[in-house]
Amino acid sequence: MEPEDLDQFFPRDRQHQYVSTLLARGGVTRRRAEYFVRLWAYLLLKQQQEQGQRSLQPLTQLYPTEGSVSCTHREAAELFYGQKDRGSDRAAGMMIDRLVALGLIEKRFDGQTLCLQVQNLPELLVAPAQPQAPIQLEPDAFNPRTDAVPAANLIARTYAELIQSNRGLKDPAAASHKIARVLRTWSQQYTAGIRVLRRRDNRNPAAISVFYPITSESEVNFFQPFNKGVYLTADTEADPFKPAIPDDLNSTAVYVRAWVIEPSHLRRETLCLFLEDAQHTLSQMREDFPNLCDLYSAFIHPAYEELKLALGFQSISHDPQRAYSWNYLALDHFLELDVKRVVANLKFGSDSKKA
Numbered sequence: 001m002e003p004e005d006l007d008q009f010f011p012r013d014r015q016h017q018y019v020s021t022l023l024a025r026g027g028v029t030r031r032r033a034e035y036f037v038r039l040w041a042y043l044l045l046k047q048q049q050e051q052g053q054r055s056l057q058p059l060t061q062l063y064p065t066e067g068s069v070s071c072t073h074r075e076a077a078e079l080f081y082g083q084k085d086r087g088s089d090r091a092a093g094m095m096i097d098r099l100v101a102l103g104l105i106e107k108r109f110d111g112q113t114l115c116l117q118v119q120n121l122p123e124l125l126v127a128p129a130q131p132q133a134p135i136q137l138e139p140d141a142f143n144p145r146t147d148a149v150p151a152a153n154l155i156a157r158t159y160a161e162l163i164q165s166n167r168g169l170k171d172p173a174a175a176s177h178k179i180a181r182v183l184r185t186w187s188q189q190y191t192a193g194i195r196v197l198r199r200r201d202n203r204n205p206a207a208i209s210v211f212y213p214i215t216s217e218s219e220v221n222f223f224q225p226f227n228k229g230v231y232l233t234a235d236t237e238a239d240p241f242k243p244a245i246p247d248d249l250n251s252t253a254v255y256v257r258a259w260v261i262e263p264s265h266l267r268r269e270t271l272c273l274f275l276e277d278a279q280h281t282l283s284q285m286r287e288d289f290p291n292l293c294d295l296y297s298a299f300i301h302p303a304y305e306e307l308k309l310a311l312g313f314q315s316i317s318h319d320p321q322r323a324y325s326w327n328y329l330a331l332d333h334f335l336e337l338d339v340k341r342v343v344a345n346l347k348f349g350s351d352s353k354k355a
Contacts, residue, residue: 069115079092105117271307
């Protein structure tokens with residue numbers, strides 16, 4: 001089995017079906033999804049060979065590997081990049097590490113041989129269902145009693161790469177528990193700043209935003225390295241950002257601590273609805289904090305990169321170790337945006353054909 005023969009045994013159209021399903025996972029871009037699907041299929045075919053099958057059987061679907069399968073960086077590079085010049089063995093190794101961080105594969109290296117095993121991915125073991133009519137969503141206030149856990153899981157999935165890359169986080173699986181607890185605390189501090197888009201069928205949150213007014217002393221964190229201000233996905237109980245109290249005339253900044261949409265709902269209609277709700281919420285917050293004028297955020301998921309630029313956010317503090325940064329937008333500019341026009345120009349979400 002050679003990497004260049006993969007498409008003969010697992011056609012491109014079948015690969016694309018799995019790629020589309022994978023895009024619903026936090027941190028998975030189209031390119032990463034394509035590389036992972038090709039790697040998975042290759043490992044299954046190579047496993048057939050290692051098990052002594054005389055002729056390889058074409059794959060009609062993907063299924064878990066039986067333990068680990070050897071795969072060199074050279075093989076991975078040929079799978080990922082083919083004859084293209086942009087890839088090298090080192091680049092392939094870095095991509096494998098990224099797939100490990102995203103929880104898609106497990107790797108073992110004994111000093112001589114690299115072995116890979118696909119993680120348990122139940123959502124990919126069934127053929128993707130036929131598309132259904134969009135589920136109706138509506139803006140609503142965050143309910144800490146019913147929304148904290150599902151919203152925490154949504155945030156954890158969206159920030160999966162950041163959570164996995166945090167070496168100080170002793171138990172990444174516990175991230176959702178911390179996020180749920182923190183959301184309830186923030187709700188007690190300033191409930192008007194937390195909003196959701198709620199499904200009309202089962203009332204579960206399909207999106208959550210957290211607009212967090214901070215004290216003037218906390219604003220300096222946005223001009224420090226990104227990793228010094230991480231709290232929600234970090235293994236620390238010390239929050240570097242302090243909440244402002246209503247009527248604090250010295251509070252000028254809002255920290256967007258979360259703004260995430262369930263990937264299956266990433267459509268222009270949903271974006272418009274959520275952005276318009278954000279404008280309304282921030283406008284109302286000025287009644288409690290009259291001098292608000294600065295909006296800060298960190299866009300973690302790569303799917304939001306185009307939206308960040310379209311809204312006018314500027315990077316102000318970059319993390320040299322990771323591809324994250326603090327971003328700034330004048331609140332007045334955000335409130336003046338024609339959201340429908342901005343979103344209409346995006347090639348973004350599940351209604352976009354661009355990777």
